[in-house]
Amino acid sequence: MLDIKFIRENPAIVKNALKNRNAEADVDGLLELDRLRRAAITESEGLKTERNTASKTIGGLMKEGKKDEAEAAKEEVRLIGDRIAALDDQVRELDEKISHIILYIPNLPAETVPVGASEEDNPVLRSFGEKKEFDFEVKPHWDITEELKLVDFERGAKITGSGFPVYTGQGARLQRALISYMLDLHTTEHGYTEVEPPFVCNASAMTGTGQLPKFSEDMYYIDTDELYPIPTAEVPLTNLYGDEIIDADEPVKLAAYTPCFRREAGAAGRDNRGLLRLHQFDKVEMVNFVKPEQSAAQHEILVGEAEKVLQLLGLHYRVIELCTADLGFSAAKCYDIELWAPGVERWLEVSSVSNFGDYQARRARIRCRDENGKAQLLHTLNGSGVALPRLVVAIIENYQNADGTVTIPEVLRPYMGGLEKMG
RNA sequence: GGAGAGAUGGCAGAGCGGUUUAAUGCGUCGGUCUUGAAAACCGAAGAGGUGCAAGCCUCCGGGGGUUCGAAUCCCUCUCUCUCCGCCA
Structure with missing residues (x-):
């Protein structure tokens, strides 16, 4: 707040x-x-x-x-x-x-955030790679996942409901491989401490990061125990240090894999074919706690860490900055990373990298010491590193072959038992 | 789930209705001494709120109550520990 x-x-x-x-x-x-x-x-x-x-x-x-x-x-x-x-x-x-x-007033946009009226006004900052050329007709991922039996949407709908896919065989293995690959990258190359938090949180934690009270309709809720299945690991990770004064002389960097649960209320029928928009999905998330004067620079580092995941996978992406109209409730500044998916012919958001300033820190009471030893609110940042389903879409669609198989990017092969192709 | 015991400042640990402005020890920081360090001695040091300021108010796990006055008494919730039960 x-x-x-x-x-x-x-x-x-x-x-x-x-x-x-x-x-x-x-x-x-x-x-x-x-x-x-x-x-x-x-x-x-x-x-x-x-x-x-x-x-x-x-x-x-x-x-x-x-x-x-x-x-x-x-x-x-x-x-x-x-x-x-x-x-x-x-x-x-x-x-x-x-x-x-x-508690219902959103964060102030940082001074550098472009003023805009809608997502149409989000500037593209840079891109990596380029659109791949295919000499055959490319298929959307939902055809490939069905042919190679990577995802079973029908049975997921049967046992739970739509938006809850079942990954099977090499599809399930790919999920596990991607999670391990990303966590290994962040912990060994980017200095992150791996965390495995609870996948449900209480109302206090949800309020600390800004999901409550305004967005209760977007979340699942377990009434009997008054707990919320987390919509993102940002909630448990950021609130880990709620009501504490921590040492943030060096940025505190946490990374976690968690499933994420979102009701996606009001989004029915939008972008929801295949793996594009789900009620449950996997994500590796990075959270940083830094001193106020470091947050702007750390934000740039953080987005770079998320980009690294995609660069090593050889995927074409672009980074956009969200204008004032598109900025999330708690964020002061935010970059989105979008992957090009040739099958659905769209840019897919796979990472949202935000600087929250002291907005969440004030709500959750997370502080550090200033140069005089006085307690002060610190700054929180987080970024997806990255979300799996749309990354899987981009991999499958970009690495599909004419014979119906999907080549596995080299960095993932060690995690797939040396497998080079799916199918 | 049942029974019992607990929760006090960075840590340990007193206090159980009115010189507690929370003792004492350890740790931390500053100073004296020293060539330097250690030891010893002296001193400092929490958080939040409110006010231009001096200052004042609040905080002994959370909430409520009793009282002129609560860390202290009562109720309640949460968490921790021990034992029992159940169980991946």
């Missing part, structure tokens, strides 16, 4: 940022509640000072045996106590109202 002090001092900046994001929030109402809250606190604290002094006096009178005087004083202090209780109730109510507004 945003710093209430910042909002108080820069309401115009906040309102303009909301406008650029096509978002709305009652900033003036928030500031009025903030004013009332501080007035109530000031009054309550003054009374508490009185009460503390009076209580000490009563203690003294009791010791000296002046019972009558003590009783008279007690009566007086009781009245002060009643007023304090009323004021503190007021503060609590105001806190709730303030939270209700401020």
Whole structure:
């Protein structure tokens, strides 16, 4: 969330940022509640000072045996106590109202983020490789996965529902190979610590990273135990250090493989053929905790680490920057990496690399020490490194052969038992 | 799931209704001494809120209650440990 002090001092900046994001929030109402809250606190604290002094006096009178005087004083202090209780109730109510507004206000876009009206305005920053030429008719991945029995969509729908594919045979092996390949790359080449977190989180963690309260409809929920299956490893990894002051003199870098669960409410029928949009998918995620002054530079490093995964696989991709209108709720700045898939003839988003500034750190209370040893909010970043299904789509479609087989990229072969082709 | 015991500052560990502004030890940082270091001695040091500031308020796992006053008493939740049960 945003710093209430910042909002108080820069309401115009906040309102303009909301406008650029096509978002709305009652900033003036928030500031009025903030004013009332501080007035109530000031009054309550003054009374508490009185009460503390009076209580000490009563203690003294009791010791000296002046019972009558003590009783008279007690009566007086009781009245002060009643007023304090009323004021503190007021503060609590105001806190709730303030939270209700401020938790729904998205992060401010960084100054470098291009202002835009829709995803049409996302600039392409760079690309790697080029579109492969084929001397035969390329097939979309759903034909290939069926012919080679790599994915069984029908049976997944039978046992769970649509959007829950079953990977089989070499298809299942490929999932495992990709996970191992990516985690090995990040841990050995990029300095990451591998983590295997829980795949469900509580409401507090979900609020810390910004999924709650606004996006509860996008998540699955286990009512009996009040737990949410994670939509991304960002949630458990980032919240790992919630309520802590950690040493971030060097960036703390965590990488994890987890399945991800998304209801994709409102997305029915969109982009959902084959492996393009699923309710459950696998992903390797990278999360960084850095000192504030390092986050902009670390963001560039992080996107490079995600790109490395694709470069070694020999896949054609491009990096775009999200404009203000397309930026995620908690992000201050975000790059998307898109892979070219010749079968479906589309660019597929496989990684979203975001700098959250101190937005998540403030919600989750994650801090580090500044140069003077004082506690300060740190910055969080994360990036997919990368999401599997669309990566699988790109691999299968780009490496398909005229005879119906799929060549396995060389870096994956050690993870596939030396296999060179699927099919 | 059942029974019991716990949760206090970076760590260990006192305190169990009013000089606790949370003792003491270890660790950390600064200083004295020293060629340098160690030892010894002296000193400093938490987080959040509020206020222009001085300062004040809050925080002893979370929440609620009793009281003039709660780390301390009561209720409740969470977590940890021990034993039992069940079980990949």
